[in-house]
Amino acid sequence: MTSQDIRKTFLEFFKSKKHSIVTSAPMVIKDDPTLMFTNAGMNQFKEFFLGNGDPKSSRVTDTQKCLRVSGKHNDLEEVGIDTYHHTMFEMLGNWSFGDYFKEEAIAWAWELLTEVYKVNKDNLYVTIFEGDASESLERDTEAYDFWKNHISEDRILNGNKKDNFWEMGAQGPCGPCSEIHVDLRSKEEKDKVSGAELVNEDHPQVVEIWNLVFMQFNRKADGSLEKLPAQHVDTGMGFERLCMVLQDKTSNYDTDAFTPLIKEIETITATTYGSSEKTDIAIRVISDHVRAVAFSIADGQLPSNTGAGYVIRRILRRGIRYGFTFLNTKEPFIYKLVKTLTKQMGDAYPELVKQENLIYNVIKEEESSFLRTLDQGLVLLDNIIEKSKSKEISGKKAFELYDTYGFPIDLTSLILRERGFSLNEAEFDAELKKQRDRSREATKTETGDWVTLIDDAEQEFIGYDHLEAQVKLTRYRKV
Ligand code: ATP
Numbered sequence: 251m252t253s254q255d256i257r258k259t260f261l262e263f264f265k266s267k268k269h270s271i272v273t274s275a276p277m278v279i280k281d282d283p284t285l286m287f288t289n290a291g292m293n294q295f296k297e298f299f300l301g302n303g304d305p306k307s308s309r310v311t312d313t314q315k316c317l318r319v320s321g322k323h324n325d326l327e328e329v330g331i332d333t334y335h336h337t338m339f340e341m342l343g344n345w346s347f348g349d350y351f352k353e354e355a356i357a358w359a360w361e362l363l364t365e366v367y368k369v370n371k372d373n374l375y376v377t378i379f380e381g382d383a384s385e386s387l388e389r390d391t392e393a394y395d396f397w398k399n400h401i402s403e404d405r406i407l408n409g410n411k412k413d414n415f416w417e418m419g420a421q422g423p424c425g426p427c428s429e430i431h432v433d434l435r436s437k438e439e440k441d442k443v444s445g446a447e448l449v450n451e452d453h454p455q456v457v458e459i460w461n462l463v464f465m466q467f468n469r470k471a472d473g474s475l476e477k478l479p480a481q482h483v484d485t486g487m488g489f490e491r492l493c494m495v496l497q498d499k500t501s502n503y504d505t506d507a508f509t510p511l512i513k514e515i516e517t518i519t520a521t522t523y524g525s526s527e528k529t530d531i532a533i534r535v536i537s538d539h540v541r542a543v544a545f546s547i548a549d550g551q552l553p554s555n556t557g558a559g560y561v562i563r564r565i566l567r568r569g570i571r572y573g574f575t576f577l578n579t580k581e582p583f584i585y586k587l588v589k590t591l592t593k594q595m596g597d598a599y600p601e602l603v604k605q606e607n608l609i610y611n612v613i614k615e616e617e618s619s620f621l622r623t624l625d626q627g628l629v630l631l632d633n634i635i636e637k638s639k640s641k642e643i644s645g646k647k648a649f650e651l652y653d654t655y656g657f658p659i660d661l662t663s664l665i666l667r668e669r670g671f672s673l674n675e676a677e678f679d680a681e682l683k684k685q686r687d688r689s690r691e692a693t694k695t696e697t698g699d700w701v702t703l704i705d706d707a708e709q710e711f712i713g714y715d716h717l718e719a720q721v722k723l724t725r726y727r728k729v
């Protein structure tokens with residue numbers, strides 16, 4: 251089954267169960283001060299769960315473009331290193347707004363996976379919420395009993411509050427969830443260790459594919475829980491992971507959602523995917539990041555120096571950096587992938603086709619200017635290394651490179667390590683903190699009708715990419 255067919259089959263299945271098919275909301279969110287990017291299918295329906303407004307239909311289904319690089323869901327550091335977390339991915343979902351509940355949600359998920367998609371039942375595990383005594387929350391025996399109709403009991407596992415109890419925020423609708431996991435290991439591996447033991451581990455071949463959330467409580471301002479008057483279902487299935495399962499692969503990157511991009515990267519950079527771990531990671535990073543950046547630009551969010559635009563610029567630069575460092579690409583090339591991407595995804599997301607030229611040109615320009623920065627930075631770093639009397643490079647010098655020339659600190663560390671040098675990280679962190687204190691006042695800038703404040707109170711330096719992804723934007727209407 252091609253990825254196009256897989257997507258279509260999902261939507262058609264829920265249409266046959268009387269769901270209305272809706273279009274994906276934009277990935278870049280413009281009017282919600284609490285969220286920069288859509289990170290789950292339910293975001294666009296948030297107001298319905300909060301009891302504000304009525305949905306046109308009590309059953310809907312869609313595939314939602316999501317980005318998980320900031321806030322509660324930040325997967326950026328995993329992307330490329332592992333084979334099943336992306337920055338941008340599609341989340342297939344079905345919703346019930348006060349309509350059906352656990353029984354149907356479970357039965358339909360099972361029917362779709364095992365009868366329509368024909369996933370081998372012996373590869374599946376499900377989890378249910380085990381309960382939480384501190385909050386007098388009971389084990390989700392309802393879900394357990396419904397699952398029992400479909401799957402043998404030794405494949406229904408308990409999960410804790412972290413994995414199996416979903417909350418929108420400090421207040422609001424919440425409830426237990428059931429996750430579906432798939433074990434794609436060989437028989438030999440399965441004989442050694444049971445999949446049940448790996449379900450809640452980060453195992454690349456025993457992965458979560460679908461999360462079914464049952465909203466049945468409301469968390470009140472005082473932290474206590476009350477039953478919701480109407481119960482809702484919110485599900486999300488990772489499209490690329492589903493493609494991996496149905497196309498009999500063990501990595502999302504081996505599915506046709508990624509292989510055309512990877513082929514193109516191989517051709518342009520004269521490398522072979524699968525030949526070394528380092529180049530493989532770089533190829534995965536680039537094939538992932540070009541999607542995130544292209545979809546953002548298609549949504550009207552160009553790379554820039556503040557807010558969402560800054561996050562996008564950093565994602566692109568991370569891709570450029572991996573190419574520069576591991577694929578030896580000294581010329582812009584990521585923009586060349588845009589055509590392949592549009593061809594692959596343009597049918598499902600026509601905004602890509604519409605904005606193709608803009609995406610192409612913006613990425614090309616960003617690449618050119620960042621590659622110039624990298625070139626200059628490298629010369630300066632060489633200089634620093636040559637002049638250094640010790641094997642440890644001063645954090646002040648590295649900070650200067652970072653601050654004045656935009657040279658990424660993790661690239662500095664990487665190059666230093668490769669040359670047998672190290673970096674005084676404490677010194678670097680101290681410089682960074684000093685700069686933050688200085689700039690706190692200076693970050694207040696006026697942009698048209700808006701005053702933009704970058705509130706970095708919650709930032710903590712835990713690595714360059716983390717730092718850049720956690721920039722929190724607060725908007726105030728100008729008075
Ligand atoms: P994981 O535990 O693998 O990080 P999650 O529990 O954070 O996933 P959910 O918030 O439950 O994910 O999202 C629903 C589904 O979306 C997941 O079951 C998974 O299939 C998919 N998904 C989540 N994060 C990603 C990602 N970064 N890239 C691709 N698919 C993802």
Ligand code: MG
Pocket residue numbers: 323
């Ligand atoms: Mg996650």
Ligand code: MG
Pocket residue numbers: 413458
């Ligand atoms: Mg999970």
Ligand code: MG
Pocket residue numbers: 429458461
């Ligand atoms: Mg989950």
